[in-house]
Amino acid sequence: MNIQELYQKTDAILERCGKEERSMIAVLQAVQEEYSYLPREVFPYLSKQMGLSEAHIYGVATFYENFSLEPKGKYVIKVCDGTACHVRKSIPILEKLRSELKLADGKNTTDDLLFTVETVSCLGACGLAPALTVNGKVHPTMTPEKAVELIETLRRENA
Amino acid sequence: MIKTREEMKSLREACIRAAKSETRKILVCAGTGCVSGGSLDIYAALKEKMEACGIKCEVELAMDPHEDVVGLKKSGCHGFCEMGPLVRIEPYGWLYTKVKLADVDEIVEKTMAKGEIVERLAYRQNGKIYQKQDEIPFYQKQTRKVLEHCGHIDADSIHEYIAIGGYEAFEKALFEMTGEDIIKSISDSGLRGRGGGGFPAGKKWSQVARQKSLPKYVVCNGDEGDPGAFMDRSIMEGDPHRMLEGMMIAGIAVGASEGYIYVRAEYPMAVSRLQNAIKQATEMGLLGENILGSGFNFTIHINQGAGAFVCGEGSALTASIEGKRGMPRVKPPRTVEHGLFNQPTVLNNVETFANVASIVKFGAENYRKIGTETSPGTKAFALTGNIVNTGLIEVPMGTTLREVIFDIGGGMRDGGQFKAVQIGGPSGGCLTSAELDLPLDFDSLKKVGAMIGSGGLVVMDDKTCMVEVARFFMNFTQNESCGKCVPCREGTKRMLEILERIVAGNGREGDIELLLELADTITNTALCGLGKTAAGPVVSTIKYFRDEYEAHIRDKRCPAGACSKLKRIMIDPDLCRGCSKCSRGCPVGAISGVIKSPFVIDQDKCIKCGACVSTCPFHAIKEV
Numbered sequence: 001m002n003i004q005e006l007y008q009k010t011d012a013i014l015e016r017c018g019k020e021e022r023s024m025i026a027v028l029q030a031v032q033e034e035y036s037y038l039p040r041e042v043f044p045y046l047s048k049q050m051g052l053s054e055a056h057i058y059g060v061a062t063f064y065e066n067f068s069l070e071p072k073g074k075y076v077i078k079v080c081d082g083t084a085c086h087v088r089k090s091i092p093i094l095e096k097l098r099s100e101l102k103l104a105d106g107k108n109t110t111d112d113l114l115f116t117v118e119t120v121s122c123l124g125a126c127g128l129a130p131a132l133t134v135n136g137k138v139h140p141t142m143t144p145e146k147a148v149e150l151i152e153t154l155r156r157e158n159a
Numbered sequence: 160m161i162k163t164r165e166e167m168k169s170l171r172e173a174c175i176r177a178a179k180s181e182t183r184k185i186l187v188c189a190g191t192g193c194v195s196g197g198s199l200d201i202y203a204a205l206k207e208k209m210e211a212c213g214i215k216c217e218v219e220l221a222m223d224p225h226e227d228v229v230g231l232k233k234s235g236c237h238g239f240c241e242m243g244p245l246v247r248i249e250p251y252g253w254l255y256t257k258v259k260l261a262d263v264d265e266i267v268e269k270t271m272a273k274g275e276i277v278e279r280l281a282y283r284q285n286g287k288i289y290q291k292q293d294e295i296p297f298y299q300k301q302t303r304k305v306l307e308h309c310g311h312i313d314a315d316s317i318h319e320y321i322a323i324g325g326y327e328a329f330e331k332a333l334f335e336m337t338g339e340d341i342i343k344s345i346s347d348s349g350l351r352g353r354g355g356g357g358f359p360a361g362k363k364w365s366q367v368a369r370q371k372s373l374p375k376y377v378v379c380n381g382d383e384g385d386p387g388a389f390m391d392r393s394i395m396e397g398d399p400h401r402m403l404e405g406m407m408i409a410g411i412a413v414g415a416s417e418g419y420i421y422v423r424a425e426y427p428m429a430v431s432r433l434q435n436a437i438k439q440a441t442e443m444g445l446l447g448e449n450i451l452g453s454g455f456n457f458t459i460h461i462n463q464g465a466g467a468f469v470c471g472e473g474s475a476l477t478a479s480i481e482g483k484r485g486m487p488r489v490k491p492p493r494t495v496e497h498g499l500f501n502q503p504t505v506l507n508n509v510e511t512f513a514n515v516a517s518i519v520k521f522g523a524e525n526y527r528k529i530g531t532e533t534s535p536g537t538k539a540f541a542l543t544g545n546i547v548n549t550g551l552i553e554v555p556m557g558t559t560l561r562e563v564i565f566d567i568g569g570g571m572r573d574g575g576q577f578k579a580v581q582i583g584g585p586s587g588g589c590l591t592s593a594e595l596d597l598p599l600d601f602d603s604l605k606k607v608g609a610m611i612g613s614g615g616l617v618v619m620d621d622k623t624c625m626v627e628v629a630r631f632f633m634n635f636t637q638n639e640s641c642g643k644c645v646p647c648r649e650g651t652k653r654m655l656e657i658l659e660r661i662v663a664g665n666g667r668e669g670d671i672e673l674l675l676e677l678a679d680t681i682t683n684t685a686l687c688g689l690g691k692t693a694a695g696p697v698v699s700t701i702k703y704f705r706d707e708y709e710a711h712i713r714d715k716r717c718p719a720g721a722c723s724k725l726k727r728i729m730i731d732p733d734l735c736r737g738c739s740k741c742s743r744g745c746p747v748g749a750i751s752g753v754i755k756s757p758f759v760i761d762q763d764k765c766i767k768c769g770a771c772v773s774t775c776p777f778h779a780i781k782e783v
Binding site for chain 1: 191192194195196238239240241243383384385386387388389392423424425426427462463464465466467468479480481482483484485486541543544545549550551581584615617619623628631632635638639641
C-alpha cells in the first residue's frame with residue numbers, strides 16, 4: 001500500500017465530497033471505488049481530516065453491507081437472492097459458482113484476486129430472475145451452466 | 160435559464176412544436192431489464208442503419224423549427240421485462256418484443272421506410288398476434304397513471320417531459336396556489352403513502368407545514384429494499400422528472416427549500432438518470448433560487464445508500480443521510496417534527512411523490528375517480544415468481560388478486576398450480592387461493608393480516624415449500640437486523656434457528672408453538688417497523704400451511720418436494736423392470752439389484768442428484 005498515494009487520493013475525494021459528517025458515506029464509497037475495498041490505513045487519516053473518531057468511521061464502514069475491508073477480485077459477481085430469484089432457483093447458481101471457483105461461505109474471493117462471489121438481497125431485476133451482476137452489469141435468466149460459461153469467458157478475457 | 164412564467168410558457172410551446180415534428184418515433188427500452196438484454200446495442204444499430212438508409216433521425220428533441228423527422232429514443236421501463244428487449248413504434252402504438260440485433264435491418268427497411276409492421280416481432284399469446292401495445296392482455300387490464308410516461312418518453316429529456324405537460328402542476332402550485340391549497344388538495348385526494356404503511360400524505364404534509372422550526376426538508380425514500388420489488392426503480396429510471404416535480408410541490412406546500420433523494424446503491428441507472436434530471440432542471444431554472452421569479456428556492460441532492468435494508472425506515476434513512484449508521488431511533492418525536500438534521504421533514508417514497516403532480520394538476524376530485532373510497536388512486540406492483548408474465552404493473556386500488564395473477568400475469572408458468580402469493584416482502588404475509596378475490600387495497604389487506612408493503616407480489620406454485628419461504632424471509636430479516644434492540648436482534652436469530660432445523664428435518668414437537676410465541680414477543684416489543692413485522696411471513700405461513708410445518712416436523716417430509724435434505728428418491732417396484740440403467744448412471748453407486756428384479760436405492764448413500772430419475776426408461780423412479 002502506497003500511503004502517500006492513498007492520502008493524495010483521499011484528499012481529492014474529501015475536496016469533492018466535503019469533510020462534514022454528512023459526507024461520510026459518499027467519501028467511503030469514493031475510496032472503495034478507487035481501491036475496490038477500504039484499506040485500513042484510510043481510517044486514521046479520515047479521522048484526522050474529518051474530525052470524527054476512528055471508531056465512529058469504522059462503525060459506519062462495518063454497518064453497511066456494501067463496504068468491504070478486504071480486497072476484492074477483479075470481477076465482482078453478485079448473485080441475486082431476492083425473493084423472485086430465490087423461487088426461480090438462484091441458490092444452485094451460487095453453489096455452482098462457489099464450487100467452480102473453490103470458494104465457500106466466508107471465503108468470497110479467489111486467491112488470485114480475479115473473482116469475488118457474493119449474494120445480494122435484490123437487484124431489482126426481478127423480471128429477469130434469476131439474475132446476477134458482474135461488476136454491475138446484469139446477466140439475466142441464469143442457470144448454473146450459464147454461470148460456468150460466464151466464468152470461462154471472463155477467464156479467457158483475462159488470459 | 161428561464162426566469163419568468165411567460166418564458167416557461169413559450170418554452171413549453173416550443174417543446175410541443177418540436178415533439179409534433181417527430182411524426183414517427185422508435186422508442187428503445189433502456190430500463191435495467193432490456194439493457195441487460197442488449198437494448199443499447201440495438202439502439203446503436205438502429206441509428207447506424209437509419210443513417211445508412213438516408214432516414215433523418217434525431218435522438219434529442221430539436222427545439223428550432225424544422226421539417227418532420229424520425230425520433231430515435233431511449234425510453235424508461237415498459238414493465239414487460241419478460242419480453243425484452245422492447246421497441247415501441249409511434250404513432251402506430253406497435254410493440255416489438257424480444258428484439259435482436261439481427262432484426263434491426265428489417266425494422267428499418269420495413270417499418271421505418273414503408274410503415275409496415277414486422278409481424279413476427281409482435282407479441283403472441285395463445286396463437287393470437289397483438290400488434291398494438293395497448294391490446295396486449297398484460298397491458299389491457301392495467302390502468303397506468305403513475306407509470307403513464309414510462310416507456311413512452313425519453314427519460315433523459317426534460318424537453319419531452321415538458322412537451323407532455325410536465326411541470327405544469329409545479330407552475331400551478333407556484334403561482335396559483337398557497338401552501339394550504341396544495342395540502343388541502345392532497346388531503347382531499349386521499350393519497351396514502353405508497354411505501355407500505357399507507358399513512359395519509361396530506362396529513363403528514365400539514366403536520367410539517369405547522370412546524371415553526373426552519374429549515375424544513377423534503378426527503379424521498381428511494382431505498383426500495385424489499386426483495387422482489389422494483390416499482391420505484393422503474394419510476395426513477397423511466398420518468399425521473401415526475402418524481403422531482405412531486406418533491407418540488409411538497410417543498411412549496413410545507414415551506415422547505417431543500418430536498419434529498421435517498422437511492423439504493425444497487426440502482427446505478429436510477430442514480431444517473433436522477434442526476435441528469437436534476438442537472439437539466441437546474442440549468443433550466445426550475446431548481447435553484449428565485450424559481451421563475453416567484454421567490455421560491457429549492458434544490459435537490461442525491462444520497463446513495465450503502466446496502467442496509469433497515470434504511471428504508473424513516474429515522475434510519477435520515478441518520479444515513481447524516482452520515483451515521485442507519486439505525487432507527489425511538490419515536491416519538493416523529494420525522495415530521497425531528498427528521499433530517501433534527502428538523503421538520505416530509506418523508507415519502509418515490510411512488511407517492513410520483514402521484515402528486517396529477518393531483519395538483521387535475522384536482523382531488525378527479526384523482527378519487529380511480530380506486531376505492533379509502534384507498535384512492537392506483538398502485539404499482541412488481542409481479543414476479545412462478546408466473547407467465549413477470550413485470551411491473553399498475554392497477555386501480557381494489558383490483559382483485561385473481562385479476563392481477565391470472566388476467567395480467569397470464570397465470571402460472573410451466574403448468575404449475577397456484578399455491579400462494581407473498582405480498583409486502585419480508586414484512587408482509589402470504590395469501591392463498593381463498594383470498595384470490597380479495598381486493599388489493601390498504602384496508603382489505605390489513606384485515607387479513609397482510610400488507611401492501613411497497614408492492615412486491617411474488618407468486619408461488621405447488622412446488623414451493625412454504626416453510627422454506629418463511630425461512631428465506633427470516634434469513635433476510637435476520638441479516639438486515641441492525642442490532643440495536645434485543646427483540647429483533649436475538650429474537651429473529653432464534654426464529655431462524657428453529658426454521659433452519661425444521662427444513663433440515665430436525666424439527667421438534669412444540670417448534671410451531673415456540674415460533675408463534677417468539678413472533679408475538681418480537682412483534683410487540685421491537686423498536687422499529689423492521690422488527691415489528693419480521694415475523695409476518697412465519698405467522699401467515701403457519702396460519703395457512705400448518706400442515707406443511709407438521710409434515711416437516713413429524714414425518715420428516717416436505718410435501719412440496721422442495722427441501723433437499725428431506726427429499727427421497729424411490730424406485731417403484733411395480734414399474735421397475737430391473738434393466739440396471741439407473742445403477743450404471745448413479746455417480747455414487749447407491750443403486751443396486753438383480754437384473755430383471757426391482758432395484759433399490761440405498762438412502763444413506765444417495766446424494767439426491769436426480770440423475771437416475773431422468774434416465775429410467777420406465778418412469779419408475781420418483782422423488783417423494
